[in-house]
Amino acid sequence: MQAWIHAHQQALTLVLKKLRSAPFAHLVMAAVIGAALSLPAGLYMVLANLGNAAADIETDPQITLFMTLGANDAATKEIDNRLHKHSGIREYRFVSRETAWHDLQERNGVQGALNGLEKNPLPDAFIVHVSSSDPATADALQKEFSAWPQVEHVQLDAAWVKRLYTLLKLGEKAVMILAVLLGFALIAIIGNTIRLQILTQREEIEVSKLIGATDRFIRRPFLYAGALQGVLGGVTAWLILFVALYIFNQSVEELAQLYASDFRLHPLGLQASLILIVSAALLGWLGSYWSVSRYLSKL
Amino acid sequence: MIKFDKVTKRYPGGHEALRSVTFEIAKGELVYITGHSGAGKSTLLKLIAAIERPTTGTVLLNNQNIGTLRRAALPYIRRNFGMIFQDHKLLYDRSAFDNVALPLAIDGVAGREAGKRVRAALDKVGLLNREKAMPIALSGGEQQRLAIARAIVSRPAVLVADEPTGNLDSNYAHDIMALFRSFNEVGVTVLVATHDAGNAEGRLLHLDHGALTEGVPA
Ligand SMILES: Nc1ncnc2c1ncn2[C@@H]1O[C@H](COP(=O)(O)OP(=O)(O)OP(=O)(O)O)[C@@H](O)[C@H]1O
Ligand SMILES: [Mg+2]
Numbered sequence: 001m002q003a004w005i006h007a008h009q010q011a012l013t014l015v016l017k018k019l020r021s022a023p024f025a026h027l028v029m030a031a032v033i034g035a036a037l038s039l040p041a042g043l044y045m046v047l048a049n050l051g052n053a054a055a056d057i058e059t060d061p062q063i064t065l066f067m068t069l070g071a072n073d074a075a076t077k078e079i080d081n082r083l084h085k086h087s088g089i090r091e092y093r094f095v096s097r098e099t100a101w102h103d104l105q106e107r108n109g110v111q112g113a114l115n116g117l118e119k120n121p122l123p124d125a126f127i128v129h130v131s132s133s134d135p136a137t138a139d140a141l142q143k144e145f146s147a148w149p150q151v152e153h154v155q156l157d158a159a160w161v162k163r164l165y166t167l168l169k170l171g172e173k174a175v176m177i178l179a180v181l182l183g184f185a186l187i188a189i190i191g192n193t194i195r196l197q198i199l200t201q202r203e204e205i206e207v208s209k210l211i212g213a214t215d216r217f218i219r220r221p222f223l224y225a226g227a228l229q230g231v232l233g234g235v236t237a238w239l240i241l242f243v244a245l246y247i248f249n250q251s252v253e254e255l256a257q258l259y260a261s262d263f264r265l266h267p268l269g270l271q272a273s274l275i276l277i278v279s280a281a282l283l284g285w286l287g288s289y290w291s292v293s294r295y296l297s298k299l
Numbered sequence: 300m301i302k303f304d305k306v307t308k309r310y311p312g313g314h315e316a317l318r319s320v321t322f323e324i325a326k327g328e329l330v331y332i333t334g335h336s337g338a339g340k341s342t343l344l345k346l347i348a349a350i351e352r353p354t355t356g357t358v359l360l361n362n363q364n365i366g367t368l369r370r371a372a373l374p375y376i377r378r379n380f381g382m383i384f385q386d387h388k389l390l391y392d393r394s395a396f397d398n399v400a401l402p403l404a405i406d407g408v409a410g411r412e413a414g415k416r417v418r419a420a421l422d423k424v425g426l427l428n429r430e431k432a433m434p435i436a437l438s439g440g441e442q443q444r445l446a447i448a449r450a451i452v453s454r455p456a457v458l459v460a461d462e463p464t465g466n467l468d469s470n471y472a473h474d475i476m477a478l479f480r481s482f483n484e485v486g487v488t489v490l491v492a493t494h495d496a497g498n499a500e501g502r503l504l505h506l507d508h509g510a511l512t513e514g515v516p517a
Contacts, residue, residue, distance in 0.1 A: 006409040207388045210350055211449075212377035213405045 011221040015228055018197075026232060029193055033233025033280065036186055038240040040179040041268065041276050045241060047171045048272070049265050054164050061138035062157040067124040068150050075150035076124055082148065083126060088141055090131040097122045123152060135165050183283055186233075190287030194226050198295050209299060219292045223285055230284025234277035242267060300326045300488065301347055301457075306356035308342050308509075316342040318509040319356065324490070326456075329483040332492040334506035340492035341385055343506065344459050347490065349376040378406060381450035385461040385492075387442055389434040395421065395445055396430040402453040420452040424478070440471050447475070457488040464493065 019026055067076060076094075083092045101120040128145075130138050138156055145154045198205065205218055245267055256263045268276065301324040308317040316339045324330055332340045345351040346358055349365050358365040360376060368376065381402075390398055399420050403413045421427045424444035426437075434442055443463060450458060460479065464472035476491075480500075483489045505512050 004407075007404075007407060010404060010409070203388075204390055204393075207390060208401065208405060209374075210348075210377070210384070210388065211382060211402050211405065212374045212380075214371070214374045217405055 007217070007220065011224050014221045015224040018225065019228065026229065029190075029229055030232035030236045032189065033186060033230065033284075034236025034240055036182050036189075037233060037237035037276065037280055038244075040175050040182055041237055041272075042241050042244065043171070043178065044175045044272065045245070045265070045268055047168060047175065048269075050171075051168050052266070053263065054168065061130045061135065063128040063130060063138065063141060063145065064155045064157065065126040065128065065145050065148075065151055066153045066155070067126075068152040069121075069123050071124060071150040079126060079148060079151065083128065088131055088137060090129045092126055092128040095125045095127060097124050100125065183279075186230075186280075186283045187287040187290060190226050190229055190284045191291035192287075193229065194222050194288040194291040195295070197222065197225060198292060205295075206299070215293075215296050218296065219289065222288045222292045226284035226286075226288025226291075227281045228284070230280040230282065230287075231277060233284070234280030237280070238268065238273055238276060300324060300361055302357075302359040303346070304357045304359070306346065306353045306358055308339070308346060308351065309354040316509055317346070317353075317506075320506075320509075320511045321356075322504060322511060324488065326488055327483070327486050329480065329489045329501035330491070330504060331501055332490065332504045332506065333494065336494060337508075338506040339509040340494075340506055341461050342509075343504075344382075344461050344490065344492055347457075348380040348382050348459050349373050350382075378402075378453065379456050381453065381455035381458045383446050383450045383458075383460040383463050385465065387446040389442060389446060389449075391434050393433075394430065395426060395432050395434065395437070395448075398434065398445060399448045399452050402449060406453050408453070416452055417448075420448040423451065424448045440467050443467060443471075443475070447478070451482070455487070457490065458482055460489070460491045462492055462494065 065079065067079070080094060083089060097120055100122045104122070128141075130141060132138075142154050142156045145151060208218055245265055249265055252263065252265060303320050303322050306317055306320045307315065309315050320343070332343055334340050342351065346353060346365070347360070349360065349368075352358075353366050356366075360379070363376065365373075365376070390401070393401075396417055399417045400413055403409070403416060408416065418427060418430065421430055424447050426441060426444055426448060429437065429441065434445060437445060443465075447460075447463065450460070458479065463479075464475055467475065479489050479491060
């Protein structure tokens with residue numbers, strides 16, 4: 001156990017010594033990795049903000065139930081009962097066919113068109129406000145209501161919310177794809193810088209192998225170096241986003257004031273920041289594992 | 300402890316460095332391997348230290364067959380040997396101390412214990428006051444002795460020296476041979492490859508174009 005701790009300590013010391021001896025090279029690498037990582041992380045940040053904004057907006061999907069024309073009072077009463085007891089509904093309102101007909105006749109411009117009709121063609125209707133803004137819930141309710149007796153047609157009035165959510169989902173997928181692609185690129189980039197380090201330490205590796213070093217012993221300091229490189233890159237990405245956000249928010253603030261809104265872009269949360277840095281470290285680790293293993297297998 | 304049975308080593312490119320070599324070395328022996336340049340001495344030592352594997356035939360080290368051993372097991376076999384390479388293989392970007400400390404680091408020996416053993420090894424070869432020197436600042440003979448210090452620091456059961464007196468004057472050479480004998484006297488198996496076995500006292504393995512002609516000095 002103690003030997004194990006010491007081995008890691010030794011490897012870490014070696015890596016830190018290297019960092020101190022070539023700070024500029026590490027800084028450049030951190031900038032490259034940071035810039036690459038800031039793309040998916042930044043996109044994620046924008047999406048997260050949009051998602052929050054969408055949730056804030058009174059989306060309030062509205063559903064209209066149209067009864068059949070022949071529906072009698074009992075049937076209407078039954079629906080009223082059911083709506084009353086339903087938990088997924090915030091409020092609802094009954095619009096009788098008479099009221100609707102009256103409203104329509106009041107409206108300017110339609111007068112002429114309606115003159116030809118002597119009978120009221122409108123059905124009774126319920127206007128329902130759903131308590132959740134999640135479009136999936138509204139969809140489910142629409143299906144449920146459609147199956148109720150004497151209900152002719154159920155109209156969901158939340159298409160744009162649905163579209164927004166679909167777009168956000170699409171955006172999340174884009175972030176994933178971008179992150180995976182850039183992840184591969186970063187593994188290759190970090191792997192390559194580690195390869196250069198390996199080449200400068202060729203003799204040490206060769207001699208160590210000849211006198212009985214395991215692959216694990218040889219790999220260890222490089223893995224640390226790769227992970228450290230990744231962490232530095234991850235932190236750089238975070239800083240890039242932070243600064244970009246600061247600049248962006250200054251303009252957003254002016255705009256928001258014009259619209260009397262307090263909308264702001266928020267930085268990455270603690271969890272997202274941790275994920276960013278940990279995955280950067282992991283990519284560095286993988287890149288260097290790949291690089292050292294490739295070198296060792298050729299020995 | 301070391302057993303070769305009809306061992307042939309053919310390098311990539313087809314050159315046969317060893318041809319059907321058979322011999323056995325017991326624990327605690329002192330053995331000189333002699334032969335002309337290119338006779339296969341270094342190759343023989345590399346096979347013994349599990350650095351190369353035989354093309355045909357079997358190499359047994361403590362009854363383990365090197366030819367069939369997993370690659371991952373080889374490092375642990377190699378640690379039984381203190382190897383002095385013909386070209387030293389010192390690390391020129393590390394101090395004398397750090398060079399000698401390398402086998403200990405590989406073996407997981409650390410801290411004060413490691414420092415003590417490194418200094419003891421440097422003392423044995425008369426380099427204690429040069430521990431901070433870089434190898435490039437050492438003379439040829441001192442580099443040779445540094446390589447010896449690195450080979451003995453982890454107290455190996457077998458010391459394998461490939462022409463350790465190659466570029467030393469005869470006084471130095473004599474001292475170093477005396478050093479090897481002193482290790483042998485405390486039970487270490489010592490194998491020394493040399494092209495002149497003039498003052499060799501001990502068993503001889505003579506190689507001629509890769510073939511063994513045991514006990515026949517050059
Ligand atoms: N890695 C290698 N690849 C190909 N051929 C090799 C290799 N190592 C050695 N040889 C060849 O094998 C033969 C034996 O080499 P070896 O180094 O064992 O000789 P040696 O007895 O140690 O010679 P010297 O006294 O010059 O050190 C030589 O002809 C050499 O060219
Ligand atoms: Mg040789």
